[in-house]
Amino acid sequence: MANVKYNNFGAAIAKNDMDLVTIKAIFFDPSYTPNPDTEVYLSDVLSNRASGTTDLTVSSFTITTDNTDNRTEFDIADLVTGVITVAGGTNAVGFYIDTGTAATSEMLTYNELLLGGTQTTFTPVGGTLTATINTNGIFSI
Amino acid sequence: MADFRSIATTNFATSEVSSLVITKPAGLAVGDLMVAILSKSDAINSQDSDINTASGWTLRGETKFNDSDGELNIQTKVAASGDVAAGNFTFTTDNPCFVGGAIVAVSDPASGGEFQSIEMDSTGSVTVLSNTSALTPLVANTLIIVAIASQTGSDTTTSTFTSTPSITFTERADFVRDSVQDDPSLAIATGVHTGTAEITAYGATLSNAALTASSLILINPQVNATAAVSPMDVPPAINGAVATNDVSLDVGHMDTEPVVNGLISKKTPTPWRNPDKPSTDWDNLPK
Numbered sequence A: 001m002a003n004v005k006y007n008n009f010g011a012a013i014a015k016n017d018m019d020l021v022t023i024k025a026i027f028f029d030p031s032y033t034p035n036p037d038t039e040v041y042l043s044d045v046l047s048n049r050a051s052g053t054t055d056l057t058v059s060s061f062t063i064t065t066d067n068t069d070n071r072t073e074f075d076i077a078d079l080v081t082g083v084i085t086v087a088g089g090t091n092a093v094g095f096y097i098d099t100g101t102a103a104t105s106e107m108l109t110y111n112e113l114l115l116g117g118t119q120t121t122f123t124p125v126g127g128t129l130t131a132t133i134n135t136n137g138i139f140s141i
Numbered sequence B: 001m002a003d004f005r006s007i008a009t010t011n012f013a014t015s016e017v018s019s020l021v022i023t024k025p026a027g028l029a030v031g032d033l034m035v036a037i038l039s040k041s042d043a044i045n046s047q048d049s050d051i052n053t054a055s056g057w058t059l060r061g062e063t064k065f066n067d068s069d070g071e072l073n074i075q076t077k078v079a080a081s082g083d084v085a086a087g088n089f090t091f092t093t094d095n096p097c098f099v100g101g102a103i104v105a106v107s108d109p110a111s112g113g114e115f116q117s118i119e120m121d122s123t124g125s126v127t128v129l130s131n132t133s134a135l136t137p138l139v140a141n142t143l144i145i146v147a148i149a150s151q152t153g154s155d156t157t158t159s160t161f162t163s164t165p166s167i168t169f170t171e172r173a174d175f176v177r178d179s180v181q182d183d184p185s186l187a188i189a190t191g192v193h194t195g196t197a198e199i200t201a202y203g204a205t206l207s208n209a210a211l212t213a214s215s216l217i218l219i220n221p222q223v224n225a226t227a228a229v230s231p232m233d234v235p236p237a238i239n240g241a242v243a244t245n246d247v248s249l250d251v252g253h254m255d256t257e258p259v260v261n262g263l264i265s266k267k268t269p270t271p272w273r274n275p276d277k278p279s280t281d282w283d284n285l286p287k
Helices: A009-015 A042-048 B081-085
Strands: A022-028 A062-066 A071-075 A092-098 A107-115 A129-133 B003-010 B017-023 B033-041 B058-065 B070-078 B088-107 B115-135 B142-151 B158-164 B169-176 B185-193 B199-219 B225-229
Touching: A009 A107, A022 A042, A042 A092, A042 A107, B003 B017, B003 B169, B003 B185, B033 B142, B033 B185, B033 B199, B058 B115, B058 B199, B070 B115, B070 B142, B070 B199, B088 B169, B088 B185, B142 B158, B158 B169, B158 B185, B185 B199
Parallel strands: A129 B225
Antiparallel strands: A022 A092, A062 A071, A092 A107, A107 B225, B003 B088, B017 B088, B033 B070, B033 B088, B058 B070, B115 B199, B142 B185, B142 B199, B158 B199, B169 B185
């Protein structure tokens, strides 16, 4: 699986003030294959949330202009869960604009979880899951 | 990594009793997982006794064997400060029986998810015990505990613990009470499953043919995971605009030679307008 931009991404970015909205992260079950055409809201993907996880509110959301790569980057702080046991593991994280209602919370992107550059299933057991954010952020346009 | 810390045992009672006291495993620390492995034997024709679940402990599995004269019972508890301060632990039965058991202390188990799974089995009289199982560790380095209770007319000891896939087991306890009903025995071994393959079989070798009840227990090690989030680069599609010049149109000049049709002239007789026309009336006179 590769990173995926939900087709609603552009509309969500365009009509929201990204500095002010609440962005959350959802860890996906490894069996999940995103469908960017039909999946628009959190409610469309909720059944694929990795068992044992809860969504995290991202912090330190920043928007920076990268004049070297000629793009705008959206960065956040590393994601760190509490003590969890994810029996089936997780291999991807999705980001969405949280409205408090799954049916109106718009999906943005599906990002792989990597180990050594390869998408990998991680299985924390009675421990934490730390997802380190890339220097280029979670997405850029 | 979850690891075997210590074990404390109490052999089967020499007379039928309703309680069992097991001393605190050596070195028990707060957060350790305590696994109580208990067994009993009833006297012939006595009422079947049951091992009660102790207060604060969680029953993980129990199975009867030898026509319910025997029972293997597994309970767990995460050690709190009060447990570490305690000198021993007491378990009870609903009726007097020959009861014995052990407490295995496991260090560094997964916090909040210590106990992973258990399988309970019982057999008829066997010498080589081989149970099929279907337990799969969540992660590598899962601690495996095998407990085998046996009853027969002869003292039975247990050795050569095995599994598929192969795990190196260390026997932690093996005791038998001679000269009580069915000479009950209990053997316990631990090992670490370094992989995550399903455990499809486990067993051991008994010194005598005996009726057995056995248990395969998986204890989760604590695993913290660290992943890197792959960044999503969304290239914007910039479409060229279709431009229209905003200019004043120069209306094309149509240079067309006009066709000029000549007028057909008709000479109009010039009326006589001589004001000096003679007013004389002329008479038409005969020629």
